[in-house]
Amino acid sequence: MWFSTSTISSVLVLSGATFAQAASLASIKRQIVVPAHGVTASPADGSTITAETSFPFAYHNVDFCESGYSPISVYLSTSPPTSADVTSGGELADGSFVFKFGDYLIANFGLPVMGTPPPSTLTAPTLGGVTEGTTLYLSVVETYRDCPGGVSLEFGLETTTVVYS
Numbered sequence: 001m002w003f004s005t006s007t008i009s010s011v012l013v014l015s016g017a018t019f020a021q022a023a024s025l026a027s028i029k030r031q032i033v034v035p036a037h038g039v040t041a042s043p044a045d046g047s048t049i050t051a052e053t054s055f056p057f058a059y060h061n062v063d064f065c066e067s068g069y070s071p072i073s074v075y076l077s078t079s080p081p082t083s084a085d086v087t088s089g090g091e092l093a094d095g096s097f098v099f100k101f102g103d104y105l106i107a108n109f110g111l112p113v114m115g116t117p118p119p120s121t122l123t124a125p126t127l128g129g130v131t132e133g134t135t136l137y138l139s140v141v142e143t144y145r146d147c148p149g150g151v152s153l154e155f156g157l158e159t160t161t162v163v164y165s
Helices: 005-027
Strands: 039-042 047-049 054-056 058-060 069-077 099-107 121-123 135-147 151-164
Touching (some): 039 151
Antiparallel strands (some): 039 058, 069 099, 135 151
16 A cells, blocks of 8 residues: 555644644643532531630531542631642642641541541631631531542532631
8 A cells, every 4th residue: 555745744744733732631730629529517607616615517528539538638718718729639728728627537438437537526716817707718628539540639629608706
């Protein structure tokens, strides 16, 4: 089978474009925060929290990738965090929160508790410079491990408003 010089040139040009397109797609940052996330059952949205006083905390994780355990991190911010505030390690970036309550591990599928499970209450911190009646944002970053497609980690971000007293 004989090909003309123009046919071979066309194939080379097209294959070069395909490789260039693939290279540019590979350089695009994969979104690490997915729309799926759990729900903060308590405190209810708009609840008041008082400095140095405990308040109820319950988070129902979504377990997006069906892992045995779901790590979560809980924060308090003066503005609502966005997916851009979530680092590749699953933490909120410094400066996007005023207080971190901690890192916790939720057991799924009836597995035994490992690490520190989320507490049933959290204690509101004293926040200098935050006045009474200020709306704050209680946020949970949930880490999804072992996701299909070779994705090692993805994250969910859930935010509930609370009023600081």
